[in-house]
Amino acid sequence: MAFEQLALPLAGVSPNPEPTRIPRTRRVFVNRNLKMVGIDWVGFDMDYTLAVYNQAEMDRLSIDATRTKLVARGYPEDVIGSIAYELEFPIRGLLIDKRYGHILKMDRFKFVQRGYHGLRELSKDELRALYHQKKVRPTTARYHWIDTLYALSEATLYAGIVQAFEDRGLEIDYARLFTDIRESIDEAHRDGTILDEVMGNLPLYIDRDPLLAQTLHKLRSAGKKLFLLTNSRWPYTEKMMTYLLGGAMAEYPSFRHFFDVLIVAAQKPAFFQERRPLLERVGTEVVQASAPLERGRIYEGGNLIDFERFLNVTGDRILYVGDHIYGDILRSKKESAWRTAMIIQEMEAEVLAHESCREEHQKSAELEGRREELEDQLRYYQQRFKDLTKRMEEAGGHGSNGSSPFEVERSRIKRAVERIRGHLRAVDAEASKLEREIARRFHPYWGSLLKEASETSSFGDQVEEYACIYTSRVSNLLAYSPLQYFRSPRDQMPHEL
Structure with missing residues (x-):
C-alpha cells in the first residue's frame, strides 16, 4: 500500500516559532536515572541553591x-x-x-x-x-x-x-x-x-531569580511536597527567603506558604550523620519538636532518621537539591537513600566554553586517532626490525658491507621507524598545544571545572558519583514536567568505544 508524503508545513497549521529544545546552558544533566513520578518530597538548601549569590x-x-x-x-x-x-x-x-x-x-x-x-x-x-x-x-x-x-x-x-x-x-x-x-x-x-x-x-549580593516561584509552584501543583533544609539561622533565612519569594505569586501570601516543612540551623553534614534533636522555634524560645511536622512552623536542627520518621516517608521518595558537594550531596547520598540534585552555578559558563571548543575537540579526537594509527605502525615495524635482525644472526652474519637483502630491508625499516617517531612527536606536540588552548577557553588558570586533561577532575568525579542530576539553577526545572523521567546517557567503557 502506497502512502502519500504530506507537504510540510501542513495547511492551516503554522510552524511553532519557539525552539523545541531547551538551551544547553539551562538543561538538567543526568548521571543516574531519576523518575520524578516516584518522588513525593523535594527539599532545598537555601544559600547558593535557592539564593544565587553574586x-x-x-x-x-x-x-x-x-x-x-x-x-x-x-x-x-x-x-x-x-x-x-x-x-x-x-x-x-x-x-x-x-x-x-x-x-x-x-x-x-x-x-x-x-x-x-x-x-x-x-x-x-x-x-x-x-x-x-x-x-x-x-x-x-x-x-x-x-x-x-x-x-x-x-x-x-x-x-x-x-x-x-x-x-x-x-x-x-x-x-x-x-x-x-x-x-x-x-x-x-x-x-x-x-x-x-x-x-x-x-540586591547587590543576590541574583533574584524571577522564575523561582513558578518553579516551586509547578512542583506543588503536581502534588509534590516541598521542604527547606538550610544551615542558616532563622533571622537570616527569613529575610533572604522573603526577598526571594515574598510577593512573587498571589497564591502565596509569604515564602512560608511555598514549603510544607521549614528546618533552619540544620548543621549539615551532621544532620545526616548524628542524632541531634529536632527543635521547634516558638517566638524567641526553642522547644522539643514532635510529630507530625506542620506547615508554617519553624524547626531547627534535627537528623535524618527522625525527619523521615516524622514525615512517614522513605529516603528513595525524597529528592534533595543543594550546592555543597560534601554537606548537601555526598553525605546525603552516603548516609541515606535520598536522591540528589546538585546546583552548579558555573555550569552555564562551563557549557558555553564546551560549545566554543567543538572544532578543537573534533581536532583532538582526530589527533588521538592518528596517534593510535601511528603507534600501531610503530609496533609493526619494530617487530619487523627485530625479526630481520634475528634472521640475520641465524644466517651467520650481516652480509657483505651491508648489501645483503636482509640488511637493505632492515635499513629501510629503521628509516620507517624513525619517520613514524617523528610523526608521533609532531602529533604529541600539536595535541598538547590544543589541550592548553581548550583549557584556557574554560579558565585561564585551571581549565575546566569538571574535567582535567582527558579525565574527569576530582570535583567532577564526585559530581558524577553522588549527584543523580545536576544543573545551573533551580529554575531550570521549570522547563521539565514535574513527573519527568530523567534518563542518563549510556555509559561506555573504553573497550566499547
Whole structure:
C-alpha cells in the first residue's frame, strides 16, 4: 500500500516559532536515572541553591572583612592592604597543600595535574617531585579542599598573600597562614561583618531569580511536597527567603506558604550523620519538636532518621537539591537513600566554553586517532626490525658491507621507524598545544571545572558519583514536567568505544 508524503508545513497549521529544545546552558544533566513520578518530597538548601549569590561581590566582601582581621592578628597592613587579589584565580575542587603553600588540581585518580605557588604555575618537574612519587592523601590534615563557592575567597586570599610575601622576601608559615585565613573568615561570619552587610544590601549580593516561584509552584501543583533544609539561622533565612519569594505569586501570601516543612540551623553534614534533636522555634524560645511536622512552623536542627520518621516517608521518595558537594550531596547520598540534585552555578559558563571548543575537540579526537594509527605502525615495524635482525644472526652474519637483502630491508625499516617517531612527536606536540588552548577557553588558570586533561577532575568525579542530576539553577526545572523521567546517557567503557 502506497502512502502519500504530506507537504510540510501542513495547511492551516503554522510552524511553532519557539525552539523545541531547551538551551544547553539551562538543561538538567543526568548521571543516574531519576523518575520524578516516584518522588513525593523535594527539599532545598537555601544559600547558593535557592539564593544565587553574586560571586564577585561576595568574594570582595569576604576578602575585605578577612584582611581587617588578618591585620589584627599581626600581618603587615602595608602588605595585606596593597595586594590586588585575583578574584578569577580559584575554582571549586582545588586542594590546598598547607605544607608547601601550593594550590593543586587533581583528576579523578587523585593525580595532581596542575598546581600554583601563589600565582606562579608549578612546573611538571616540581609536581612530579612532590606529588607523583607518593600517593596524595587529601583527607589528611596537610590538605584542605576548596569545595564550595563560599570558600573561593579563601583560595584567593591564600594565593595573593603567598605571592606578596614571596615577592618581598618575607618569611611565611604556609600552614599558619591558611589557618588564620579560615579562622578570620569564620569570625567575620559569626560577628555579623559579612551577614549584616548582605542582609542590608540584598540586591547587590543576590541574583533574584524571577522564575523561582513558578518553579516551586509547578512542583506543588503536581502534588509534590516541598521542604527547606538550610544551615542558616532563622533571622537570616527569613529575610533572604522573603526577598526571594515574598510577593512573587498571589497564591502565596509569604515564602512560608511555598514549603510544607521549614528546618533552619540544620548543621549539615551532621544532620545526616548524628542524632541531634529536632527543635521547634516558638517566638524567641526553642522547644522539643514532635510529630507530625506542620506547615508554617519553624524547626531547627534535627537528623535524618527522625525527619523521615516524622514525615512517614522513605529516603528513595525524597529528592534533595543543594550546592555543597560534601554537606548537601555526598553525605546525603552516603548516609541515606535520598536522591540528589546538585546546583552548579558555573555550569552555564562551563557549557558555553564546551560549545566554543567543538572544532578543537573534533581536532583532538582526530589527533588521538592518528596517534593510535601511528603507534600501531610503530609496533609493526619494530617487530619487523627485530625479526630481520634475528634472521640475520641465524644466517651467520650481516652480509657483505651491508648489501645483503636482509640488511637493505632492515635499513629501510629503521628509516620507517624513525619517520613514524617523528610523526608521533609532531602529533604529541600539536595535541598538547590544543589541550592548553581548550583549557584556557574554560579558565585561564585551571581549565575546566569538571574535567582535567582527558579525565574527569576530582570535583567532577564526585559530581558524577553522588549527584543523580545536576544543573545551573533551580529554575531550570521549570522547563521539565514535574513527573519527568530523567534518563542518563549510556555509559561506555573504553573497550566499547
